[in-house]
Amino acid sequence: MARDADFVARFHLAYTYKRSTGPVIGRFLTSLREGRLEGVRTASGEVLVPARAYDPRDGRATTDAWVDVGPEGTITTWTWIDAPAAGAPLDAPFAWALVRLDGADTPMLHAVRGPRAAIATGARVRAVFADHREGGIRDLSCFEVIP
Amino acid sequence: MSEPVQRVLGPVALDYTVHAGSVTGAFLEALLDKRLVGRRCPSCAKVFLPPRGACPTCAVPMPEAVEVGQRGVVTTFSVIRIPFDGQVLTPPYAAAHIVLDGADTPLLHIVGECDVDTVRMGMRVEAVWADPIEPTLASVRYFRPTGEPDVAWDAFKEHLG
Ligand SMILES: [Zn+2]
Numbered sequence: 001m002a003r004d005a006d007f008v009a010r011f012h013l014a015y016t017y018k019r020s021t022g023p024v025i026g027r028f029l030t031s032l033r034e035g036r037l038e039g040v041r042t043a044s045g046e047v048l049v050p051a052r053a054y055d056p057r058d059g060r061a062t063t064d065a066w067v068d069v070g071p072e073g074t075i076t077t078w079t080w081i082d083a084p085a086a087g088a089p090l091d092a093p094f095a096w097a098l099v100r101l102d103g104a105d106t107p108m109l110h111a112v113r114g115p116r117a118a119i120a121t122g123a124r125v126r127a128v129f130a131d132h133r134e135g136g137i138r139d140l141s142c143f144e145v146i147p
Numbered sequence: 148m149s150e151p152v153q154r155v156l157g158p159v160a161l162d163y164t165v166h167a168g169s170v171t172g173a174f175l176e177a178l179l180d181k182r183l184v185g186r187r188c189p190s191c192a193k194v195f196l197p198p199r200g201a202c203p204t205c206a207v208p209m210p211e212a213v214e215v216g217q218r219g220v221v222t223t224f225s226v227i228r229i230p231f232d233g234q235v236l237t238p239p240y241a242a243a244h245i246v247l248d249g250a251d252t253p254l255l256h257i258v259g260e261c262d263v264d265t266v267r268m269g270m271r272v273e274a275v276w277a278d279p280i281e282p283t284l285a286s287v288r289y290f291r292p293t294g295e296p297d298v299a300w301d302a303f304k305e306h307l308g
Contacts, residue, residue, distance in 0.1 A: 006282070007282055008164060008166050009165045010162070011161075012162050013163070014158065014159065014233065015159050016156070016232045020154055027151065029152040087160065135152035136156070
């Protein structure tokens with residue numbers, strides 16, 4: 001008889017990836033480090049945030065026209081996280097949300113600080129930047145709902 | 148800090164708990180007795196080691212336990228020469244697919260007690276057990292060359308894929 005109840009193991013699987021950003025996401029992150037949100041204009045005139053090298057709609061390269069967006073925006077959809085996992089952007093319960101920044105045509109995924117009752121599709125939010133910024137997406141700490 | 152951003156750290160990590168279940172549990176139980184026990188498919192008769200609960204080809208349960216040999220053949224291998232985060236062994240070392248005598252599937256393990264440059268397809272190896280034994284595959288410390296003549300390609304080529 002197998003004593004399978006005895007055979008339980010804890011695993012920690014981790015990879016320490018370092019990624020090349022490429023010039024477009026690199027510029028987006030450089031701006032974040034400066035406390036600014038920028039999008040890039042596609043050949044068809046839309047503003048992509050986060051910036052991308054190619055337009056996902058038609059595959060064409062995006063232009064070199066950069067556009068300041070935000071720092072305020074609107075929640076387009078969201079899900080509430082009651083128990084944040086290790087490594088989550090916020091320790092307290094928060095919402096993962098798609099936020100369309102003012103001036104952008106696409107929403108970006110980020111964390112929105114609670115309270116839970118303030119989170120709603122259509123709610124207006126504002127970017128909260130980290131005090132210490134290093135050129136990564138976490139330079140944008142989260143969004144907060146504008147009362 | 149005025150340099151444009153060109154790289155970002157993107158660590159990913161998962162913490163999880165594995166319950167061995169009855170099939171892997173029986174395999175781990177047998178390791179405590181220094182035995183390697185797989186499962187035989189009632190349909191295609193292949194012996195899986197490590198065992199699985201069902202044959203992935205025939206999609207039928209495999210209730211029959213089969214003890215396989217402690218010797219086997221290296222069917223393919225890779226020499227790891229570069230360090231990486233979390234690495235347990237010191238490079239260079241050889242990771243190999245080993246099909247044990249009586250098994251039809253490869254076991255991924257380490258080949259030790261030899262120069263990595265001598266590891267080759269068809270090489271005969273045998274299990275070297277750790278002391279003490281614990282219910283993990285690390286209880287086989289590694290496989291070492293037996294010194295037997297190499298196995299001909301035709302005898303193991305069907306076990307490569
Ligand atoms: Zn089968």
